[in-house]
Amino acid sequence: MAKKKKSVKAHETVRGVGSASEAAAWLEARGLDDIECVVPDMSGVARGKMMPVQKFVDGPTMAIPGSIFLQTITGDYPDDDESFTVDPADSDIILTPDYSTLCVVPWASDPTAQVIHDAFHRDGRPVEIAPRQLLRRVVELYEHKGWKPIVAPEIEFYLVERNQDPDYPLKPPTGRSGRSETGRQSYSIAAVNEFDDLFDDIYDYSEAQGLEIDTLIHEEGAAQMEINLLHGDPIALADQVFLFKRTIREAALRHNMYATFMAKPIANEPGSAMHIHQSVVDIEDGSNIFSNPDGQPTREFFSFIAGQQRYLPHVMCMLAPYVNSYRRLMRKSSAPVNVHWGYDNRTVGLRVPNSSPVARRVENRVPSSDANPYLAIAASLACGYLGLIDGMSPEEPIEGSAYALDFGLPRGLLEAVALFEECEELTDIFGKAFVATYRAIKQAEFETFMRVISPWEREYLLLNV
Template sequence: MSVPPRAVQLNEANAFLKEHPEVLYVDLLIADMNGVVRGKRIERTSLHKVYEKGINLPASLFALDINGSTVESTGLGLDIGDADRICYPIPDTLCNEPWQKRPTAQLLMTMHELEGEPFFADPREVLRQVVSKFDDMGLTICAAFELEFYLIDQENVNGRPQPPRSPISGKRPHSTQVYLIDDLDEYVDCLQDILEGAKEQGIPADAIVKESAPAQFEVNLHHVADAIKACDYAVLLKRLIKNIAYDHEMDTTFMAKPYPGQAGNGLHVHISILDKDGKNIFTSEDPEQNAALRHAIGGVLETLPASMAFLCPNVNSYRRFGAQFYVPNSPCWGLDNRTVALRVPTGTPDAVRLEHRVAGADANPYLLMAAVLAGVHHGLTNKVEPNEPVSGNSYEQNEQSLPNNLRDALRQLDDSEVMARYIDPKYIDIFVACKESELEEFEHSISDLEYNWYLHTV
């Protein structure tokens, strides 16, 4: 893949600066392995140089753990002298940041080798490699995310989050009633600003719903016929939500399980596939009889255990699972069934799609999408037949069989021959090294519960 023509991108920069003479700064953004947005802030006068020559950032940006420390066992740190690579703008991502007091814009970047080829460890490039296999087949991925999050107070209590006080009633919410409109009203200014900010940034967010825990909400993104762009939108939406909430004197969390006994935050993705004529290959009056749909489901279910480390990448991710919280724990599917890992919504025949319901909101959208699409492609090309669809409560019919902790998930990923055909084994090594480093640090810590249990009892 060559670097996009500079002249085309310079036209984009010129048009934006002309339309927005008030802009003083531009944030150059790139998402790391954990989906954490990093980068640089420049003055507007430097934007043309960025479009012409890019900016330098160290390759170790993609070897950072969740705390921002370089994991040296990845080989991307001191072993290569903490050397730079070059980052170029992603077209059509230059837009305003509506929360800033000093007018500021933002621009997504992607990392390349100094010679111009994409850098293998950029999660966006990991996804592009998988998408290219569909391009070779003349197929286009159509995708959309549903992103769950909690509004939380800016002040923690004993290091633990708590729901924010309602700007209207002054009370902390305790409702667990899903879809309750009154709870939307309690935080209407913040939530409406999120939707308006998304519109201003070109992010296709079309709805917010109240989820099943206090101050928990879900934003639905409209589907787009570009899997990579769908992930760009998800990354930018998370940043937008965090900053808009902060403007309203609240924080947010996308942590998979911030509260014991309450629902976790999920990141569901809807996927359909278009052929060369723009027709959905999953279209069917009877989805169970559509061979392409069955094979896609079969491939995703077969690769699901090996995908779990990308879907649930943190220690906390696995605390989200539980039947009462509608989080699937076995590789199963069904028609319009929210207890399964892969739900096929039943609507009009041309709207048939897959809804992947396993991942947490703490997942990196690019890696999540890469893992799911790897399964889809594997299923289509090998005509993998799925098990029978589940009717009713899957938790009563299927025992938990997916990895239920990070260490087992990493082992499954590391040992998977199928995933290694889709995701560069060098990248899998880097991902596993980073996550094993985090896991080791976690396991060497001593929790409050251990002190409560053992300090004076043994």
């Protein structure tokens, strides 16, 4: 039911050096000419600089305008208001490489490497609004309690024909049979094999970067696919999602099609999610704190679920960050509309998969695939953390379908932003600077959306009102 190939472990020779001297030797041994120095912005877009390898080796830190973390998805910047102020000087910040992320860029025409960076102020303080730093801050909250969170993301995406005019709807691409999909093909091996050459390239690109794919499946929508990643450290897995998105898009372009992570790219087709499997282990002995020695669920397990039920609606603007994201969260769309939970129940927002006690986990099915992986994982873990430290108790699990139950999630971006901004507990975790910045960015994006007149408006309002 799923296509699976081996990939190179991240600790082998593909990537994962630990120091500047090791990085220099690694780059020289592979004869690499250039290096992409990247940092994920608020949208999860790779920003940074390209430079010759020798220049990078001579001075790996570099300066870049701090405004890269203020850009909207349209490339604009939010306006100043009473709680958010743009730096009028647009001062530089310092990017420092995380050498454990060093790897090749397998699709580049010239021998090229890439490395993910962390952002710091000139006095050495981490940039508090940088998404990778925000996730690190949440992970450190767990560490201070003696815990280590473990995550495993699942990323859905669509393959579509090249589309150079945004006024035209997207269509599934033509596969090797010469035909496009028209019906539901969930878990179909034949439907995956329609794009066998593309997926071979995705596996090859992933192997060259040391990225580990667990399984690849065909999802419910026409030419909709899902890649599942192995479980591990939240920052490492967010890095992998960040790199996988770019990898899949580049591979698709090579085959004359697009890969899109829009939450709802095609009308009348299911939306695309980024489900996040979550567990927590004890740092000292590695045991899963969600399971007692006798295999039964712990109080911590239920408190984690309760925290997610209580706070996920308040972080929806991080889990569903665009106007389009909320088109996915509708009834009869195979997406959750509330934060109920249940055992092996795919209709609720929080599913507990069947597993052994050591693998007991909570699957957050709310996030959409357009979410920045650093922010989505940080938000989801923050909600669980608040439930843990407050000893919360969840509602009773749902049996049967939750699709017809009341909406428990915001219906639109502005409502989600308002819920986010008003939650003091989350502001204490993320910091006032991040909350104000993120709110300003999302409101600015909404304003640009409101300038566009949709086909629905022309269809039903033009001659009728």
